[in-house]
Amino acid sequence: MLKVVLLMVFVYSFSELQAQNMEENNAQIDEIKQQLIDQNLNFPSSQELTNSQNELYKKKHKEKIEAELKMLNSNSIIATGELYNKVNSIFDRIVKLNPEIPQNTRLVLYRSNDFNAFTMGDNIIFVHIGLLSDLKNEAQIALVLSHEIAHNTLHHVEESIIESIINETDKTIEKEINGILKTSYGQVSALNALLLPRILESREKSRSNEFEADSLGLMYVKNAQFNYTEALSMFHAMEKRSKNVNDSLNYKTYFHFQSIPSIETLDAEYMRESSLGTFTKDESKLPYLATHPYDRERFYKLAKILNLDTTFSKYVPNYDENYKLIEQQVGLEMIKNSWVNKNFSEVIYHSLNFLENHSDNKEVKEDLMLTFKALSYLKKKRIAGKYLQLQNPKFPEDFDRICALSYAISPTDCNDLFSLYKNEIPELASPRNELLAIILLAESEDYPTLDVIWQENKEAIYLSNYSFILEEIERYLYANKKLTFVKPKYK
Secondary structure: OHHHHHHHHHHHHHHHHHHHHHHHHHHHHHHHHHHHHHOOOOOOOOOOOOHHHHHHHHHHHHHHHHHHHHHOOOOOEEOOHHHHHHHHHHHHHHHHOOOOOOOOOEEEEEOOOOOOEEEOOOOEEEEEHHHHOOOOOHHHHHHHHHHHHHHHHOOHHHHHHHHHHHHHOOHHHHHHHHHHHOOOOOHHHHHHHHHHHHHHHHHHHHHHHHHHHHHHHHHHHHHOOOOHHHHOOHHHHHHHHHOOOOOOOOHHHHOOHHHOHHHHHHHHHHHHHOHHHHOOOOOOOOHHHOOOOOHHHHHHHHHHHOOOOOOHHHOOOOOOHHHHHHHHHHHHHHHHHHHHOOOHHHHHHHHHHHHHHOOOOHHHHHHHHHHHHHHHHHHHOOOOHHHOOOOOOOOOHHHHHHHHHHHHOOHHHHHHHHHHHHHHOOOOOOOHHHHHHHHHHHHHOOHHHHHHHHHHHHHHHHOOOOHHHHHHHHHHHHHOOOOOOOOOOOO
16 A cells, blocks of 8 residues: 555656646747747748749748748657756857847757757757757757757748749749650750759858858857857767767677677677678768858868868867766656667667766666666567667667667577666666666466556556556556556546
8 A cells, every 4th residue: 555655656646747847848938938928929021032933922821831840849849947948058158249140049959869950030940859868068959059059040941941942933944844844855864964064053052051061160269259160060960870880889898798699799790790790871962962061171271261271170079078968868758769669779779979088977887777678578479560660871880789789689588688777777767767677577377466557657667758668568457458457538
């Protein structure tokens, strides 16, 4: 009885805290949404366009606003908390010390592990947290933010929309295309001859916009009194990501894979016969077809503006102690994202990355333990495939190795790995321990006990990042008529 009471207290407290955080986050998001709606009520027409073209312009602009509003949902946006406050303080410093920037320009942290930042105009800057994971100091963040703010200030998105409308409504092009389509042969080559110059012109304009945003962004960085020399080291991070290069992870040592001979053998085979050997990059893509200039070219131009040494190798990023909080929070968010996206390969990979620098973090170790235990169950039931990621040439090799291993390891290997870490952390934190108990009972087929524990703990689990594991166990047991109680409905 005492256990049930304590659990009820935990569930209530957990739910209250979650609700409070969500309420604060939603309030910030609603404020950004309202600002977006308000500033676009009286959308101006363009003098470059005819009346009919302006009608199309308004339509496309409306679609863009609707797309932004759709992105601004509570599940995808971080608008409160330590991580947001730290990054936003850098953002605010840039905006306040550069008066020409619209002072209502807002930062949005987007829950994505991708290396990306963008703006759709409208004084809103989106930054994926995955981008922050590859940076080392605040100056680098400042340059990323300033670059996107510059795109917004220079109205590059609006210019791009206007350009596309002019091309779409060009009657001459339409007439020439219709003429080509009426011919009996040579249509492809004729269309290429007609459209390729326009494509090249558009790509050249895009690259020019990137240089413009770089130059203006650099001025914003200087005015905000960040170390602009350190800021230039951002291009090292960009080049590493574009080439899918990552620091070598000592995963075998940290994860004790060498303690399990079967896994050691799998890894040796992977290294010898890796399908990565078939992965090749497409080098045929010519520079003038790219939408963005090469990272080193961008670096070179900015270094020249500042009259600095243009030797790329000299601008290796220095780790800033002030960045430690951002790095840690980003790492935790990326692990959380991997759970939410139901991807065990990513959970393992990002946990490993995090533990390399924060080896004493119990929460991440528990996530890793739970991953291996859940994998053991899902692999036994042959339902693990949809929660594992395939190797991909766009991924770093270390990530591909984890993907390969997560597919190859057996349920027994997973259990062995779980046991290794369970000895280090004998007691898990709620609701992880409740879910772990459910997995253990499901594996042991002690269904009467499972029924009781399930009823007592499922609400807390459904409120956590681990709900999909519970749902998968639930689905399997119902399909096999192992449980008879009615499944509750959770939002």
